[in-house]
Amino acid sequence: MGNGQPVNSPRPASPTKPTPPVRTTAALPTFLRADARASRWADSIMARMPLDEQIAQLIMVAGYSNRTTGYEDSLTTLVRTYKLGGVVFFQGGPVRQAKLTNRLQSASAVPLLVAMDAEWGIAMRLDSTVRFPYQMTLGGMPQASEKLIYDMGADVARQFRRLGMHVNFAPDADVNNNANNPVINFRSFGEDKYAVARKALAYMRGMQDNRLLTSLKHFPGHGDTGTDSHFDLPLINKSRAQLDSLELYPFRELIKAGAAGVMIAHLNIPALDTTRNRPSTLSPNIVTGLLKNELGFGGLVFSDAMNMKGLTKYFPSGLADRRGLEAGMDVLEFTENIPRAVAEICKAADERTLSTQEIKDRCRKMLLAKYWVGLNNYKPVVLDNLVANLNRPESEVINRRLTEASLTVLTNANNRLPLQRLDTLRIASVSVEATAPTLFQNRLADYTSVKSFLLSSKSSDAEIKAVLDSLGQFNTVLVGVHLNNIRPAKYGVQTRTAELVQKLVGTGKAVITVFGNPYVLDKLPDLEGATALVMPYQLTNFTEDLSAQLIFGAIGASGRLPVTVNQRFRVGDGMTIQPIGRLKYTIPEEVGISSAYLAQQVDSVVNLGLNAKAYPGCVVQLAKDGKVIFRKAYGKHTYDTSLGGKAEPTQLDDLYDFASVTKISTSTPALMRLVDAGKFNIDGTMGEYLPGYKKSNKDTIRWRDVLTHQAKLKAWIPFWQATKNPDGTFKKKTFVAERSNRYPIEVTDSLFLFKKYPKTIFELIKDSPLNAKKEYVYSDLSFYLYPQIVQRLTGRDFEGYLKDSLYAPIGATTLTYNPRRFYPLSRIVPTEYDSLFRKTLIWGRVHDEGAAMLGGLSGHAGLFGTANDLMKLTQLYLQHGTYGDRQLIKPETITEFTRYQFPELGNRRGLGFEKAAYKYNGNAPRLASPSSYGHSGYTGTFTWIDPAVGLNYVFLCNRVYPTRNNNKVSELGIRTGVADAFYKAIRRGI
CATH class of the missing domain: 3.40.50.1700 (Glycoside hydrolase family 3 C-terminal domain)
Structure with missing residues (x-):
């Protein structure tokens, strides 16, 4: 039994007397606005259509792209035989669905209207596609962010059209005011009718403005039910006043705004239709009286799926389809028994419970919709690059922004x-x-x-x-x-x-x-x-x-x-x-850069180095405007295992020896903090801060000249060579093979330095002759001294001072000297096989010989860490000394240290920092701005910061493996080349 009469009754039960209609002023859907060409096309199609074909245009069959060839054959036969109006796709994959769509369209005399129920994007139904947030998630977004929902709708429309689809059965305009609702729930924007209306409207407009038909659902409101209409007929026992004030509000607002379609739910609502067990889908009072007459809706009225138990429990297939059209629906979705449905609807026309003119009007409306979506000029779905086109990075940006806003x-x-x-x-x-x-x-x-x-x-x-x-x-x-x-x-x-x-x-x-x-x-x-x-x-x-x-x-x-x-x-x-103000991790498109272009450019430079064996592997990390947009590990730790080490794939969290990048990661920021504290004056002299230098040849040298490498200091001193006898053995009180109290400084597993020998190193620096001319000569020597100065001025050991005052506050916890103390060797990348001095593979110990003789700790070399943690420090510089809402270095100090100090002398240096030369010299990216700065390291490391474009770049490699004689990383311009690739990507944009 159905609605109180036998299921084979030729006429529907008399409808409940409707409330006198109060027509709402509604915008005519765009697809129905006057267009002579559309009218001519629709009329020409209808002129050759008999009644049964006009009826068939109002039926959309269900389609699946994850089934057998036999299923696809039968579906094609059904479309061809009955000349159906459309197909609604469910489970499957994009390529298989595209192929099936092309096949069905080729079998159809009139192009099919293709639809999908994809509230959170195509991934609701298909694998390998974009899944946007649920509407409940979007319900958490503040009103100020709702433009993002429009953007989502526009992107959904793009994806639909790329896949040859024309209708999305969305948005869900239900107000979920029942926490136990088993079918709507997270599919709703929430319980605030105003927010639901705003957000649904943004989604609808995003789709419709981009030529995708929409269908609001589930009219007149499915939000307050504890029953799932897929399995039974829910009862909405509310008064008309309650429905008007809550459930109907979003529908009314969206219809006023020009909704293209509305989907009718399978609900029993006594306040709107007292006929026992009649679903709203089959109710003339609801479909025609309320939706069309009162609310003034003139677009496409879709049924909810005609196979759902909320409908078929009382009305079997065929009869339900007939009653639906009699009630005023335009399009029947997921009709189970198409032959019976067509027969029953023809019977209704014969019996005049449904006029032929009504059928013609609805068929014509369907054809106008098809014209609007471009089916008058139908083209098959192009299979090439389909999955890539459906999964553009721009979609991920929208997804990220929606999630972030919610x-x-x-x-x-x-x-x-x-x-x-x-x-x-x-x-x-x-x-x-x-x-x-x-x-x-x-x-x-x-x-x-x-x-x-x-x-x-x-x-x-x-x-x-x-x-x-x-x-x-x-x-x-x-x-x-x-x-x-x-x-x-x-x-x-x-x-x-x-x-x-x-x-x-x-x-x-x-x-x-x-x-x-x-x-x-x-x-x-x-x-x-x-x-x-x-x-x-x-x-x-x-x-x-x-x-x-x-x-x-x-x-x-x-x-x-x-x-x-x-x-x-x-x-x-x-x-x-x-x-x-901490680093954000995202993708290039969020900062207006093409991820494909950036990756191609960076990969080409890095792979040039890999193929030339400039280094076994490397890590590249790029950020713009505080957003990390590229992180990639390349190659391996070593080429093979013949010299020790392991040829393990490089990982993002591997620790590298920074070499001279140590200078701007330890000594320079330490001095900046001391300047801030009023404890260090860069225009002071070496003798003022190093009492032992009083009356030496370096007594009156200014630190500003020292830090810009124009203080006449020697470039370097090979300290280890002074420990050797002519026959190659070590001198007395230098090195022995076993640790002891007198020889505690570990250089390798079998090489330990005399405890007082570091004093010899510092004496050699103090007594070293000066160059004859005051000019730019890059020198390591002063950086050996800064740990002593820091300890003298702060009372803290150098490493402890750095970790406590700088690294720990910014979360750069891997920045450390002597990383073997804290990390397994598997996370530390080896450097050189030292065949002259240490006679072993340098792995987890500082590569620089002088720093090694100081126990691995110096101001010029010895710091290890990951690319990510180094970038936190360089981001601190880029953010004028602030990171994580803490001002660790004053902005004016950052400005002073990173500016050209002596441009009039042709000296390109800042204080401790390398800068771009006035005429390109290879030490900086070609495209770097004058405000940029950074440093390179002997082992193959590099970092560059450019405030002019918000650029932050870290490159870590072990180019000295297995030998320092390999300098291809510089000869090929790899490090600066990657930076220039980044600059090009910024300039090019998306």
């Missing part, structure tokens, strides 16, 4: 977020319900040292206790709750999951990030006790990545909760968090 901070005790004073934090991260280290944890570790743990509902009591015990040594615990199930009921939360989160909150130091449906907040007890609570709304690569960046202040947060969860977490809740 991030919502719900609690933030004592302004815990963003994390500040990294030097005071001991941080652990715990990913709950993850089986492997998560992207969230990996991104957290880009900002500072973070110890990671994994727990799940399957973890044993012993495992849980061990982790909780370990957390005792940390004062900050960053918890990610990774919930794959976003659907109602438990939302992926097991009882044990809730217990785990509760215990972590109970530590009193947990920042909780819940990657799941916002309603899950009611399933996790005591969340208000977290020091901070972040809601990203779903679990994706983007939410994991950007939530971590939010926690460390690379980005801010302005999201607001789109629904009420409980009394504690209500619609509109959320806190505004401002970014604090």
Whole structure:
């Protein structure tokens, strides 16, 4: 039985007397606006169509591109035989769907209207495509960011059209005011009708402005039901006044704005139609009386899928299709039994329950829609580059911006977020319900040292206790709750999951990030006790990545909760968090650069070096305007294992010997801080800061001249050679093969230096003769001395001073001397096989001989670290001495040290920094601006900073492996070439 009459009854039950229509002023959909050419085309098609073909134009069959050839054959036969109007695609892949689309279109006399139900993009149905955020996630966005939803709609339209599709059954305009709604829920923009209307309108306009037909759904509102219409007929037991004030509001607003289509839901709504068990899809009162007459909608009225139990439970296929058109629908989606549907609709025409003129009018409307989307000039889908075209980087930028704008901070005790004073934090991260280290944890570790743990509902009591015990040594615990199930009921939360989160909150130091449906907040007890609570709304690569960046202040947060969860977490809740100037990790398109072009340019330069064996491997990291947009590891640690070391693939987190980049990573910033503190004067003399230099030939030399390499100092002194006898043996009180109290300075595993020999090195520097002429001569010698000056002026050892006052505050925790103390050799890249002095592979120890004889620590060489941590320091320079909202060096000091000091003398140097020469000399990128600066290192390292374009560049390689005699990295211009490739990409743009 259906609506109270036998299912084979030839006429529908008499409709409930409708409320007198009050027509809303609605904008005519664009596809229906007067166009003589469109009318002529539609009329010419209809002139040769019999009634059954006109009816068939109103039917869209379901299509799948992941099924057998036999299925595709039968689908093609169905389209050809019945001359159907369209196809609605579901599961599959883009290339297979494109091929099937081309086949179906070739079988159709009139081009098919191709549709998809793709609320969050094509990935809702197809693999290998772009997945945009759920509408509930977008509901968290503030009103000021809603232009991004328009951009998403425009990109969805582009992807649809590239795949030969013309209709998106979106946006969802339902107001989700029922937390237990099993079918809408996260598909809605939220419970605020005004926000739902605004956001749905932005999405609709983005699509329609780019020639994609849309269909608002699920009219007249599916947000307040506890029943899934896929499986039963939901009852909406609300008054007409309630419906008018809430459910109908977004539909009314979007129809006024010119919606192209509206999808009717399978709902039983007594306030609108009292006929028992009649779905709204089949209700004349709702489809014609309310939608068309009262709201003035003149676009395409689509049914929801005609196979859903909310419809077929009472009306079998065929009869339901007939009743739908009788009620006023234009297009039947997912008709299960097409022969029976066509027969029943023809029967309705014969019996005059549906006039032939109504059929003609609806068919003509369908044809006008086809003309508007370009089917009057149909072309097959081009298969070449299809997947690449559907997955453009620009789509990722939109995805990132949407996700970033939606991030919502719900609690933030004592302004815990963003994390500040990294030097005071001991941080652990715990990913709950993850089986492997998560992207969230990996991104957290880009900002500072973070110890990671994994727990799940399957973890044993012993495992849980061990982790909780370990957390005792940390004062900050960053918890990610990774919930794959976003659907109602438990939302992926097991009882044990809730217990785990509760215990972590109970530590009193947990920042909780819940990657799941916002309603899950009611399933996790005591969340208000977290020091901070972040809601990203779903679990994706983007939410994991950007939530971590939010926690460390690379980005801010302005999201607001789109629904009420409980009394504690209500619609509109959320806190505004401002970014604090740490590196952001993103893709080139976010800063207006083509990722394909940049990668091609950088790869070509780097691979030139690799192929020429200029180095075994390298790491390149590029940032613009504080955004890291390129990070890539190339090659291997070594060419082979014959000289020691391992030919392991290079990794982004490998530590390299910085060589002379040490100068601007240790000595120079230390001096800048001392200048800020009033403890060092760059116009003071060497004798003032080195008492032993009084009355020496260096007593009155100014530090400004020293730091610009025009103080007449010798370029270098080969200190190790003075330890050798003519026969090649070591002199007395120099080196021995075993460590002892008298020989504690470890140079290699079997070479230890006499404890007082460093004094000899410093005496040799002090007593070294000066050059005859005051001119530019690059010299290492003064940089040996800065650790002594720092210790004398601060009372701190040089490394401890740097780590405590500079590296730890910016999270550059890998920057260190003698990295063997802290890191396995597998993470440290070897340098040279020293066949003259140390007779071994230099691996995890400083390459420079002089620094090695000082225990691996000097102001001119010896610092190791990763590209990422070096970039934090260079970004500090680029940001005028500020990083992470801390002013570590004064802006005026940065300006002074990085400017040309003696341009009138033709000296290109800043104070400690290399700068571009007035006439290109190969030490700087050709395209560098006069404001740029940086430094190179003997082992093959390089960094360059250019405030004029916001450029920050780090290049690390071990060009001295296996021998320093290989200088191809400079001969080929690799390091500066990569920088110039970056400049070109900036100039070229997208």
